[in-house]
Amino acid sequence: xxxxxxxxxSVALACSAxxxxxxxxxKKQAQKxxxxxxxxxxxxxxxxxxxxxxxxxxTSTASSYQKPKVRQGVNNQAYQSRSNVKAxxxxxxxxxxxxxxxxxxxxxxxxxxxxxxxxxxxYQSRTNANTxxxxxxxxxxxxxxAGRYTNSAAYSKKSKQWKxxxxxxxxxxxxxxxxxxxxxNLASNARPTKFNSVTFQQNRRIRGSQYWQGKNYWAxxxxxxxxxxxxxxxxxxxxxxxxxxxWYYWNAGWWYPAWGYAPNSYYAYDGPIYAYNSLPPxxxxxxxxxxxxxxxxxxxxxxxxxxxxxxxxxxxxxxDQGLYETAAVDQPTLESLGMT
Numbered sequence: 001x002x003x004x005x006x007x008x009x010s011v012a013l014a015c016s017a018x019x020x021x022x023x024x025x026x027k028k029q030a031q032k033x034x035x036x037x038x039x040x041x042x043x044x045x046x047x048x049x050x051x052x053x054x055x056x057x058x059t060s061t062a063s064s065y066q067k068p069k070v071r072q073g074v075n076n077q078a079y080q081s082r083s084n085v086k087a088x089x090x091x092x093x094x095x096x097x098x099x100x101x102x103x104x105x106x107x108x109x110x111x112x113x114x115x116x117x118x119x120x121x122x123y124q125s126r127t128n129a130n131t132x133x134x135x136x137x138x139x140x141x142x143x144x145x146a147g148r149y150t151n152s153a154a155y156s157k158k159s160k161q162w163k164x165x166x167x168x169x170x171x172x173x174x175x176x177x178x179x180x181x182x183x184x185n186l187a188s189n190a191r192p193t194k195f196n197s198v199t200f201q202q203n204r205r206i207r208g209s210q211y212w213q214g215k216n217y218w219a220x221x222x223x224x225x226x227x228x229x230x231x232x233x234x235x236x237x238x239x240x241x242x243x244x245x246x247w248y249y250w251n252a253g254w255w256y257p258a259w260g261y262a263p264n265s266y267y268a269y270d271g272p273i274y275a276y277n278s279l280p281p282x283x284x285x286x287x288x289x290x291x292x293x294x295x296x297x298x299x300x301x302x303x304x305x306x307x308x309x310x311x312x313x314x315x316x317x318x319x320d321q322g323l324y325e326t327a328a329v330d331q332p333t334l335e336s337l338g339m340t
Contacts (some may be wrong), residue, residue, distance in 0.1 A: 181279065228261075314328065
């Protein structure tokens, strides 16, 4: 009986232990289920706590906008700085290129100008040489035909007068020949008809005389025609001569027309005439005509009249000799002709 009871108790205890074990398993299973269920429902709530990558951070908050703005400003400043540097560098390069081009242009221009000047000088020199050669050939041919002295003169088509050659004039001077004063047989008592008489113009000044410097030209600078009667002239000047229908008075080495000395007086030229070798005005002019004729400047008649042809020949000679072109008889011209 005891054994039976013990067996029953053992079975009961075994059943009880099994039930307890099952109950424990059920509790563990329920607890696991609750934990799994709670974990399943807790994950969505815990998601915000998980740090998201920076590239996926939302941009809806104020702090998220601050950093891009600051970074963008820094980037803009850096870009602007680099742009300014590039622009300055480019501008500097362009300015340097322009300056270099301007320098080359200036150098080229100066070079071209210098080259042109040299070419002009060479051309002018060749032209002068060709002109002089051609002129000498023409003179030689004309002199052979007319029996004149070789290389003494050239003919001017414009003025229809013989012009002196500078080279021949220089040769004449270098020969140290002195022109000897002559006495010509002139018709000084007759009134000329080949040239019209000049008219009296009170207070007239010789044109261009203000530019003729030196004591040898004072007579031209100071000359102004004056009108007086015969007695006045005789009372003021002790030498008054009659030449070709007009009266001339002598004053300080010059001859001047004595306007008003006689009615209807004739003067081919109104101005001073240098009193060469104490000769009267007509003989002075005749000697100048002969001297110019010897050098080929004058081919007209030796008549002692200071008319347009003679004055043109004198002016041509003065121009070739580098003298003031007074177109009249003055001391520098006589000295150049070897007459003083």
